[in-house]
Amino acid sequence: MKCKQYYEELIQNVLDGEATEEEKKILDHHIKECEPCRQHLHELKKVIAFVQSSSHIEAPLGFTESVMAKLPERKPVSKWKQ
Amino acid sequence: MDTIVKRLIREVRKGNQQAFSEIVELYKDKVFQVAYRMVGNLHEAQDVAQEAFLRAYTNLDRFDIDRKFSTWIFRIATNVAIDRLRKKKPDYYLQEEVKGSDGLTYESQLASDEELPEDQVVSLERQEWVQAEINQLPVKYRTAIILKYIEDLSINEISEILDIPPSTVKTRIHRGREALRKRMRHV
Numbered sequence: 001m002k003c004k005q006y007y008e009e010l011i012q013n014v015l016d017g018e019a020t021e022e023e024k025k026i027l028d029h030h031i032k033e034c035e036p037c038r039q040h041l042h043e044l045k046k047v048i049a050f051v052q053s054s055s056h057i058e059a060p061l062g063f064t065e066s067v068m069a070k071l072p073e074r075k076p077v078s079k080w081k082q
Numbered sequence: 083m084d085t086i087v088k089r090l091i092r093e094v095r096k097g098n099q100q101a102f103s104e105i106v107e108l109y110k111d112k113v114f115q116v117a118y119r120m121v122g123n124l125h126e127a128q129d130v131a132q133e134a135f136l137r138a139y140t141n142l143d144r145f146d147i148d149r150k151f152s153t154w155i156f157r158i159a160t161n162v163a164i165d166r167l168r169k170k171k172p173d174y175y176l177q178e179e180v181k182g183s184d185g186l187t188y189e190s191q192l193a194s195d196e197e198l199p200e201d202q203v204v205s206l207e208r209q210e211w212v213q214a215e216i217n218q219l220p221v222k223y224r225t226a227i228i229l230k231y232i233e234d235l236s237i238n239e240i241s242e243i244l245d246i247p248p249s250t251v252k253t254r255i256h257r258g259r260e261a262l263r264k265r266m267r268h269v
Contacts (some may be wrong), residue, residue, distance in 0.1 A: 051232065
């Protein structure tokens with residue numbers, strides 16, 4: 001299953017958007033012949049797509065009001081500790 | 083955006099408490115989102131997000147106005163969330179809470195301009211599944227993955243938020259991605 005570490009790192013770089021054009025070509029070429037690497041790249045892309053597709057959640061109604069209701073007094077020298 | 087926020091911060095510093103509510107309005111969804119993805123349940127997320135804004139308010143004098151406010155508030159929010167996760171419960175218990183969302187429904191939190199009800203059911207299941215998988219990740223990988231792929235932040239911003247070098251951010255993203263891949267690959 002494990003291909004050379006070189007390709008593993010190349011896959012990570014490509015996904016991070018940090019690979020050079022040259023490196024991308026090397027990987028493209030490699031995955032045409034290497035099934036495990038092709039699969040690995042495909043699965044990682046799928047994971048990213050899943051996570052990115054999580055729809056965005058909004059703060060509940062009345063959120064701002066409830067924060068404002070809890071604000072402490074602000075003093076120049078604050079005694080409040082977190 | 084930055085200019086508006088700077089003006090609001092100056093207002094608050096001068097003693098105009100009400101200006102803070104505008105800051106909260108601007109950032110509440112992003113902060114709540116991070117909190118929810120980190121802790122995995124809505125009630126706790128609300129506590130975390132509120133606490134983050136309260137801390138920001140009390141420490142506003144320490145904020146360097148030439149930096150990005152979003153970076154700062156994310157930093158506070160992730161710290162509050164991490165503290166909670168450390169203190170409160172082992173990870174397996176968090177899992178339980180994702181499923182039985184108490185009182186507040188998951189659905190009520192979704193943006194209303196999205197999808198028809200039928201599609202929503204399918205996508206809700208997948209949403210819950212993705213969230214459950216994210217919650218299985220060790221906290222430090224989880225945080226990096228959330229900031230990168232849900233908040234869509236750059237490596238450098240994440241590095242500032244988490245106060246770790248960019249190379250460490252990358253490693254955490256790689257490991258988080260890899261861990262998710264192993265769990266999600268058969269879908």
